[in-house]
Amino acid sequence: MKKRTRSILLFLAIAGAFVAGSWYGQREGVTPTNPGAHETLHRVELAQAAHASGAPAVVADAATSSLAHAHAAPADAGRDVAFLPPGTVNVSPEQQQVIGVRVSAVEESSATHTLRLFGRVVPDETRIYRxxxxxxxxxxxxxAATTGSQVKKNQWLATFSAPxxxxPIQAYLVTLDVLDRAKRGGADSPAQLAAANASIQLAVDRLLNLGMSPAQIEEIGRTRADLPTNIRIVAPAEGFVLARNVSAGQKFGKDTEWFRIADLKRVWIVADVxxxxxxxxxxGARAQVSLPxxxxxxPATVSAVLPQFDAATRTLKVRLEADNPGFALRPEMLVDVKLPVSFAAAIAVPAEAVxxxxxxxxxxxxxxxxxxEPREVETGWRLGERVEIVKGLSPGERIVTAGTFFxxxxxxxxxxxxxxxxNASADRAGNAPQAEAHAHGGHHH
Known part of the structure; x- marks a missing residue:
């Protein structure tokens, strides 16, 4: 009986050892075969966090060395490494693939870039009539003309009366009569005619200052009729009514703006730059203006007027001038402006590389x-995703265009x-003479 019990216990021990061995073998079978890749991924995540926060990129502990030590150059390349600038790093092709490093050649070439601006349509100030x-x-x-209505030149807009x-109307008529009598009496000397014409012009200016139109002044001088009780307000030019500030029965004061009219055959586009x-x-630069x-x-042309600075937006207001067929461009419309800009041959790299x-x-x-190798450069213009390199790079060199943060x-x-x-080497070098002095002093005693 004891013999049988001993046999059963021995069998169970052998079976347990077999199961334990199988489990251990499976566990060892899933151990990573390339720990360096996992280490690199871990270092990439830490480097990304450090780069985003601006903190020092200390991503290795005492048991983890940097890429430059983990992937050291071959022994026969040691002489070349000694001549590389400080901060040069060494990354194996496998790790470059993991962290997404991309390299491209530096080229010098001319380029044309399109500036894309937002603009706003405003009337041409030289074509606004108040x-x-x-x-x-x-x-x-x-x-019936209201804000936004299109009007013709000399079209009637309103009528007003003013005591x-x-x-001024009587003075104008008297001046005309004096000129007519002078002509009939033979006073045709240049001095007399000049004086009479000056008097008439003065009377006309007084009527214009009242708000009377040149057409009505001419009509009064031609008909010599009784004094008109009302004065007509007419459109001085063809255009669109931008503002109407009158209504029937309204009393107005001196310098009141009745109407504001703009000729929109040609407009301005004010773009923020x-x-x-x-x-x-x-x-004189040519641009294209489009409606969203x-x-x-x-087509539009950059004006010769200096851009105006807007302190609120910290941008410059650049004026462009454009013809407006069909009056498609209306005041306060927002438009897109495309301006091609050509550059001379230069070295330009992706902005991500800098x-x-x-x-x-x-x-x-x-x-x-x-x-x-990290290399300091000087940059010039930057447009879109390209940056000009003024100093520090030569055509043909290869630079990193992706993965630079790592x-x-x-x-x-x-x-x-x-x-x-x-610093540690300097401390050891400084402590060595002191240790030697202590050693000699002890020996002297």
């Missing part, structure tokens, strides 16, 4: 064998480690 009163009076009649208008882009808009959601475009710290601008240049984190981390190592 009808103001020069005397107190009452509005007697008003036409103070009778004297950032300060760094304003110098590209040269007088409409298939209508209008790291701007506020004080310096840096790109990473490929130096071969997975090594990337390389920057690695570079700064390496520079920090090098400074720490340098």
């Amino acid at each position: 009808l103001n009163s020069g005397v107190e009076g009452f509005i007697r009649e008003v036409s 103070d208008s009778r004297s 950032f300060e760094n882009e304003a110098h590209y808009l040269r007088p 959601n409409q298939r209508k475009t209008f 790291l701007d710290s506020g004080l310096t601008k840096t790109v990473f240049v490929e130096r071969g064998a997975g090594r990337f 390389l920057d984190s690695e570079s700064r981390m390496k520079l920090t480690a090098e400074r720490l190592n340098g």
Whole structure:
């Protein structure tokens, strides 16, 4: 019986050992075969967080070395590494693929960029007509023309009466009679005629100041009829009514604006431009103006007038002038403006390739064998997603255009480690003479 029990216990022990061995083997089978890839992904996440927050990119602990140490250059390349600038990092092709590093060649070429601006239609100030009163009076009649109505030249708009208008009208008629009697009496000397014409012009100016139209003044002089009881307000030019400030029976004072009319055959477009882009808009430059959601475009020209600065938006107001066939462009409409700008041959790189710290601008240049050198550059214009490099790069060099934030984190981390190592070496060098002096002093005793 004891023998049988011993056999059963032995069998159970063997079976348990087999099950434990199988479980351990399965556990070892799912262990990552490429820990470096997981480490790289972990470092990418930490570097992204550090880059986004602006904190120092210290993403390694005591048990984790930087990419420059984990993927050191071969022994025969050690001589070349010694000549590389500080902060140069070494990234294997596998890790470049993981972190999304992309490299492209630097090229020098001319380019044409299209500035896209937002604009607003306003009337041409030289084509705006304001009808103001020069005397107190009452509005007697008003036409059907309202704000937005299109009117013709000399079209009747309203009628008013003013007690103070009778004297200027009488003075005008008397002046005409004096001129007629002088002509009939043979007073045809140049001096006399000039004096008579000057008197008539003075009388006409007084009537114009009242608000009387030239057409009605001419009619009064031609008919010599009784003094008109009402004065007509007419449109001085063809255009659209921008403002109407009269109604029947209204009493108005001196300098009251009755109507404002604008000729919209030609309009202005006022576009907002950032300060760094304003110098590209040269007088006479051609642009295209279009209405949003409409298939209508209008050629426009940049005006020679200096742009006006808007302190509220910190933009410059650039004026463009455009013909307006069919009056499709109305005041206060919002439009899109496209202005092509041509540049001379220059080195331009993607904006993502340039790291701007506020004080310096840096790109990473490929130096071969997975090594990337941080290099300070000077930039020029920036339009869209392209930046001009004025100094620091040459055509043919290859730079990093994607994944630069991770390389920057690695570079700064390496520079920090090098400074720490340098300080530690300096401390050891400084302590060595003191230790030697203590040693000699003890030996003397």
